[in-house]
Amino acid sequence: MTALPATFRRPRVDSTNGVWLALGVTLIVGGILVATDGGSLFGQNSTISLLQRAAGLGIVAVGQTFTILAGSLDLSVAYVISLTSLIAAETMAGSDGRILPAILAVLAVSASIGLVNGLLITKLRINAFIATLGVGLLIKGYLEQGYAGPAGQVPVSFQHLGYDRIGPVPVAFVLFIGVAAVAWVVINRSRYGHHLIATGGDLDVARLSGVRTDLVLIRTHVICSICAGIAGLYLASRLGAGAPRVGAEGGYDLESIAAVVLGGTVLAGGKGGVAGTVGGVLLLAVIDGIFNQLAVDPFFKQVIRGVVSVAAVAIYALRLRRKGAA
Amino acid sequence: MTVSPATLNQSRRSRWGTGSVLPVLAILVLLLVAIAIRQPDFYDPPALLAFLKRSAPLIILAAGQYFVIVAGDFDLSVGSLVTAEVVIAARMIDGDPSATWPVVALLLGFGLLVGLVNGLVTTLLLVPSFITTLGMYLILVGAVYTWTGGSPRGALSDEFRVLGRRGIDGVPWLGQIPYAVLILLAVAALAILAMRADFGKVLLAVGDNPRAARLAGGRVAGVRTTAFVISGGCAAVAAILLGGFGGVSFQVGAGLEFTAITAVVLGGVVLGGGRGSVVGAMLGALTLQTLLTLLNLLGVAGALASAVQGLIILTAVAIGGLRART
Numbered sequence: 280m281t282a283l284p285a286t287f288r289r290p291r292v293d294s295t296n297g298v299w300l301a302l303g304v305t306l307i308v309g310g311i312l313v314a315t316d317g318g319s320l321f322g323q324n325s326t327i328s329l330l331q332r333a334a335g336l337g338i339v340a341v342g343q344t345f346t347i348l349a350g351s352l353d354l355s356v357a358y359v360i361s362l363t364s365l366i367a368a369e370t371m372a373g374s375d376g377r378i379l380p381a382i383l384a385v386l387a388v389s390a391s392i393g394l395v396n397g398l399l400i401t402k403l404r405i406n407a408f409i410a411t412l413g414v415g416l417l418i419k420g421y422l423e424q425g426y427a428g429p430a431g432q433v434p435v436s437f438q439h440l441g442y443d444r445i446g447p448v449p450v451a452f453v454l455f456i457g458v459a460a461v462a463w464v465v466i467n468r469s470r471y472g473h474h475l476i477a478t479g480g481d482l483d484v485a486r487l488s489g490v491r492t493d494l495v496l497i498r499t500h501v502i503c504s505i506c507a508g509i510a511g512l513y514l515a516s517r518l519g520a521g522a523p524r525v526g527a528e529g530g531y532d533l534e535s536i537a538a539v540v541l542g543g544t545v546l547a548g549g550k551g552g553v554a555g556t557v558g559g560v561l562l563l564a565v566i567d568g569i570f571n572q573l574a575v576d577p578f579f580k581q582v583i584r585g586v587v588s589v590a591a592v593a594i595y596a597l598r599l600r601r602k603g604a605a
Numbered sequence: 606m607t608v609s610p611a612t613l614n615q616s617r618r619s620r621w622g623t624g625s626v627l628p629v630l631a632i633l634v635l636l637l638v639a640i641a642i643r644q645p646d647f648y649d650p651p652a653l654l655a656f657l658k659r660s661a662p663l664i665i666l667a668a669g670q671y672f673v674i675v676a677g678d679f680d681l682s683v684g685s686l687v688t689a690e691v692v693i694a695a696r697m698i699d700g701d702p703s704a705t706w707p708v709v710a711l712l713l714g715f716g717l718l719v720g721l722v723n724g725l726v727t728t729l730l731l732v733p734s735f736i737t738t739l740g741m742y743l744i745l746v747g748a749v750y751t752w753t754g755g756s757p758r759g760a761l762s763d764e765f766r767v768l769g770r771r772g773i774d775g776v777p778w779l780g781q782i783p784y785a786v787l788i789l790l791a792v793a794a795l796a797i798l799a800m801r802a803d804f805g806k807v808l809l810a811v812g813d814n815p816r817a818a819r820l821a822g823g824r825v826a827g828v829r830t831t832a833f834v835i836s837g838g839c840a841a842v843a844a845i846l847l848g849g850f851g852g853v854s855f856q857v858g859a860g861l862e863f864t865a866i867t868a869v870v871l872g873g874v875v876l877g878g879g880r881g882s883v884v885g886a887m888l889g890a891l892t893l894q895t896l897l898t899l900l901n902l903l904g905v906a907g908a909l910a911s912a913v914q915g916l917i918i919l920t921a922v923a924i925g926g927l928r929a930r931t
Contacts, residue, residue, distance in 0.1 A: 403923040406876045412863055413919040420912020533681075533739055546733045578755070581747030589732055589740035596731035 297595060298542050298558035305562060309569035318572045323447050325568055333564035334451035335510050335517075337557065339531050340538040341455070341462045342506025344556045347539050348466070349499045350479040350548025351407040355396060355415035356507040356535060357526035362418050363389055363511025365521030368431025375434045382512060389508025390501050392418070397497030419527070426523040433519050441517035451513050455560075458509065462553045465502075475499060479548030507531075537588045538563055543595060562587070626885040629872045632921060633892045636899055643902050651780035658772075658783040659850075660894040662687075662843035665789060666861060667868040667890035668796045668883055669839025672832040674869050677812040677878030678727060678734035680833065682741035683840040683865060686719055687858030689745045690844030692757050695853040699759035709765070713841045719745070720837020724830030734833075742862070749855070757853045769849015785846050792842060796883045799835070808832060812878025867918055868893045 306320070313320040339356050346353045363385045370381035392414065399410040443450045466472040477485040478495045486492045507526075514525050526532075536546075542559030544551025563584060570580040640647050647653065666683055673680040690712050697708045723741055727734045772783035799805055807828050810818040819825045847857055866876075872889025874881030896917060900910045 399919060399923070403919075405919060405922050406870070408876055409867070409870050409918065409922050412867065413915040413922075416911045416915025416918070418912075420909050420915065423911065424909045533742070537736070537739060537743075540733075540736055546735055576751045578747050578750030582744045582751065583747075585740040585743030585747065588743070589726060589730075589737055592732045592736045593726065593730035599731075 297598075298555050298562060298591070301591065302558055302562045302565065305565050305569070309565060313569060313572045316573055320565075320568060320572055325572055326447055327444065327449060328571075329564050329568040330447075330452040331449050332567055333560050334449060334455040335513055335529070336531065336534060336538060336563070337452075337455040337560040338458050338506055338510040338513065340535040340542075340556050340560050341459050341553055342503035343535040344462065344539050344542075344544055344551070344553050345466070345475065345499045345506075346407070346503045347536070347544050347546060348479045348548055348551060349475055349496055350482065351400060351496060351499065352411065352536060352546075353396065353500065353503045353507075354408065354411040354532045355392065355418065356503065356510075357529070357532040358415045358418035358422065359389055359392055359504055359507040360511040360514060360526030360529075360531055361422055361521075361523050362392075362526075363508040364515040364518070364525055365422070365426065365430055365523060367512050367515040368429075368433050368519075368521035371431065371433050371437060373432035373434050375436050378434065378437050385508045385512055386505060389504040389511070393501035393504030394497065396504065397500035400500070401493040401496050415532070422523040426521075429518070429520040429522050431515075431521045433515050437516050438519060439516075440513060451517075454509070454513065456557070458506065459553050459557050462502075466553060471495065471498060476549055479550075481549070534563070534584075537584070541588050541591050625873050626882055626888055627873075628921070628924065629885055629888045629892055632871075633888060633895060636892065636895045640895065640899050640902065643899070647898075650778060654772075654779060654781070654783060654786060656894075656898065657789065658785040660891055661783075661785040661789040662846045662850075663861075663864060663868060663894055664887045664890040665792050665839050665843045665846070666865040667872070667886045668792055669836035669843075670862075670865040670869050671796070671872075671874060671881070671883045671886035672799075672808065672835045673734070674866070674874055674876060674886075675812045675878055675881060675883075676808050676829050676832045677815065678829060678832065679738060679866070679876075680720075680723065680836045681735065681738040681862045682719065682723060682745060683836060683843075684858040684861035684863070685742045685745040685749075686716060686837065686840040687844040687847060687861055688855055689749045689858075690716065690841055691848040691853055691857045692749050692753060692855070694765060694845070694848050695757055695761050696753065696759040698762050698765055700762060702762045702764045705762050705764040709768075709845060712845060713838065716837040716839075716841025716844070717834050718837070719840075720834040721830065723837065724833030727833065728826035728829050738862075757855065759853075761848055761853060765845075766849040769846040785849075788842065788846065792839065793887060796887070800883050804828065804831065809879060812880075814879070864893065865890070871918060871921055 310320045319325065339360065343353060343356065366388055367381045367385050370384050371377050396411050396414055399405045399414070400407050403410075405413075440450055440454070445453065466475060474485070474490045474495045477488065477490050478492045482492055510531070511526075515521055518525065538559040539551070539556050540546055540559070541562060542551065542555030542557070544555055566583060566587065567580060570577070570583070647656070666687075670680055670683065693715065694708055694712055697711065698704045719741065723734070723737055726732050726737045768784050768788070772781040772786070774781050776782050800808070807818065807823045810821070810823055811825050811828055815825055844858070851857065868890035869881075869886040870876060870889070871892055872881065872885035872887070874886050874889070893914070896914065897910060900913055905913060
């Protein structure tokens with residue numbers, strides 16, 4: 280936290296904490312709705328499944344926060360998730376002793392994909408949208424060529440990651456919060472973090488101020504891909520095997536971007552943070568949970584997701600303009 | 606060959622650089638030569654017209670996407686819009702021939718309406734178009750699934766399929782002139798005329814520098830909104846053709862937004878706006894379709910085709926980007 284100014288100021292609702300307000304309102308309204316329907320939004324089972332769902336998308340969204348803060352974005356994450364779930368399950372092949380090599384392999388492969396993304400964007404000057412879309416297509420082609428269905432096997436000991444919990448909190452959710460905490464420290468406390476914000480704010484100004492923006496962007500994409508790799512590990516542990524279509528079918532590419540933006544990070548880069556993203560992910564998960572409890576048409580929740588994302592960004596944008604005008 | 610305003614404005618040095626149609630034209634010629642070697646009868650007029658017929662929906666989508674991109678925006682909703690249109694058509698017509706033409710009118714109206722909503726939310730509520738149209742994508746997918754209960758219902762009438770499947774028969778030498786090709790020509794002519802009119806010049810100016818365009822008296826919001834309406838209308842036309850080609854499924858439009866954006870970028874149009882011609886965008890779509898045809902002829906399986914597609918897009922855009930720098 281920054282030092283408090285001499286005069287007391289009311290906490291302002293802006294793009295970074297607005298999502299928590301929305302989350303609170305949603306929890307209260309949703310809780311009442313579910314209660315009148317005869318269920319409970321805060322029952323143990325529904326809380327667990329809610330947190331479980333948040334974990335996978337959350338880890339990807341934390342990584343996506345880095346790229347969006349840098350003014351870039353990563354559309355390849357969905358395919359990285361599928362690929363790494365397969366690498367994990369096939370390397371482990373059901374044996375306990377191979378868990379560590381599998382994790383290392385996943386991290387290495389995802390980091391290299393991030394490196395390729397970063398190099399394409401910085402050295403070959405390909406627009407991030409096209410570069411990561413192209414890399415995604417490459418991985419997709421490889422996956423569709425090589426795999427018709429689930430492959431590999433995850434040993435039972437590794438499935439603890441997907442199924443165990445500490446009290447009501449799933450281990451995977453703890454992992455998500457851990458990843459988010461590390462990301463928060465990196466963004467807010469490290470030199471790289473400051474350079475990241477500067478690069479996203481204005482690339483040319485950052486470069487002229489002596490920031491090696493290419494290096495920042497490359498690192499950013501490596502971090503984002505590694506996060507997608509961790510999500511791939513989690514999904515492999517959850518599913519017990521690698522799945523070639525788990526990432527694309529989960530819509531992790533666009534939904535992670537939606538979660539980040541919902542959390543108040545500006546799509547153009549330079550403004551926002553991981554805390555908002557955690558809020559955005561939780562908000563999406565809570566909406567999911569409410570709809571499950573009310574047994575509303577599962578497809579309809581996607582409509583609500585769309586409306587909520589757009590509405591949230593509209594509110595942020597309009598507030599920002601009013602503040603600018605004042 | 607038409608010369609776009611963008612190419613006219615550029616110095617001779619950058620004739621091969623960004624915004625120019627020459628690179629994509631070169632790639633297209635190379636691909637066509639490769640096809641000529643592999644399968645000479647591809648150039649029989651009927652076969653060529655059939656190829657153009659298959660390409661028409663993507664070219665029309667790319668033309669629509671061009672207007673949005675050149676103004677500095679994205680339209681990620683077109684794929685889901687195409688799916689929604691085909692599903693709506695099947696359910697509303699439900700095999701009844703007399704319902705065909707009212708439903709076609711309804712589809713066009715719906716496409717324009719979706720574009721209008723995209724445009725208004727983007728310009729009036731200041732939501733970045735990436736998020737607006739991503740939200741619209743979620744909404745349309747969710748709404749279509751909710752409305753149909755998970756699987757498409759109803760059936761298209763033969764009259765509806767005429768536009769996509771049939772043509773003017775008995776033309777000497779050419780054989781059949783498909784209606785799809787005529788529709789494509791009409792859309793292309795309208796698109797070129799629109800870009801040559803004042804609207805097109807303002808649109809380019811808006812994409813190049815929205816602030817300057819506004820200060821110079823351009824109706825920025827109006828022009829950007831119109832671009833979205835055009836994109837929605839083009840998606841409706843593409844959907845009517847695609848509905849005629851194949852069956853009714855939720856997969857009709859899947860991924861088309863990315864394919865269309867790729868085609869536009871391949872055609873030398875710069876993401877972020879202000880550069881490139883609509884002819885280039887349509888040539889980009891034709892090139893992409895030619896590439897897929899060639900891969901098919903070479904026996905590259907559908908799965909690997911997306912990998913090759915990704916590779917070629919990355920290469921093409923990288924070369925374009927490097928040329929722009931030198």
